[in-house]
Amino acid sequence: MNAPRRPASDLQARNYSSFVDCVPKRDVCLADANGEIAGYLRCWPCVQADGLHLYAQFGVMAPNGRRRGIGRALQVADQVRTYVDATWNRANGVQRGWTEFISVGESWRRRGLARALILRSLRAQRDAGMTQSGLGVDTHNLDGALRVYESCGFVAVQRHCVHRKPLLLD
Template structure:
């Protein structure tokens, strides 16, 4: 896939770049890079059995509405000839009160085991330290996320001093299996999401997730990215109300390109939340059951969601009780952030 880089893309010379003929590094050059980046990420994910599929439109939205990230500055692109063969990204967030630099990256399967991934990772770390210094931050961690199937990435992280600190499941449920009856507590109702209510639901989710490990505050850019996403459709969302108060929500997303590419017929229950005041009353169970019924009626055959295995609100047990089983596993990885390191 052609990268279509422009001469204005600033070149990068990592000190530990491998000696690979024709290999060069640069910053992100703008929208003309998107086709090449989509091809790269999807090839890397297929090789590592990661069930995520990018489209050009979805990537364009993400890059147009970044959170604590400047694509033109905070990305490193590796090229060979006219192909993008590697990518690294850096963001920063305050999670649970601690400054974290979050990095991610990928190398095309045809270019692995040549030191490209390590050069990208080390550049991302150095760049994250520079940004932290400019922000006057007191950083704690370099962080990233990997599926258990990304064995090469995990080996590299371990080599570079990262440790797994938290474990997660992706879970699925066959919607052909009967869905249990589950009702909301008296006085609560589920109503369709109106356009003018979506921000209120978003803010309520933010509040609910403050109790979760690694939470960061949702900001305007996150909401803008949500409503601009090509798959944005609130018609399957299940939101419980107590008068004019949002109680909890299950936001359902369907990714047609992903389903077609992977040969599945799946809907994601992307966020399941209940505000603290209404917990332990069966709200989440009722909302998930309603979401599964609505999804099945739409013609989907599988429901999926992600969960922190140590979730403090008992989410894992709830999902297992509703018939979800583990499909994939993943981990959050961290490394102590040292401003003076290489």
């Protein structure tokens, strides 16, 4: 038996509620094909129920925009997730923000995008009253992530070791 579908108006209310403070020049990217909207990408700040502040993104392609390279053009070249976990900060007596999910598409690398994203994230954390920022990294990352983070002022304060064991199933 199929679950009842939510009315489209409920979905629209949820999906577009963040547009109340929308700045189209900052939050929306439209793709045009022959004078018609072929797709769009939108980004918005949001706060989860647990108080975690996020900047989310969502993209849609119309049928007339598919298989024309438009989706690739709308593809996000890079991303970073900046957040403050106020509950964790209170419990630990710190003012720490977090910089996570730092990634740059392969074709966009070596242009300073990761560094620019990280520095913007750090400024946002500082502006929110944070006095430190944290992130996690595989120090053996072959793409040079550790070098980028260190160039932005991060220093290793803790190292973890992961052990693996193959499981032999009978």
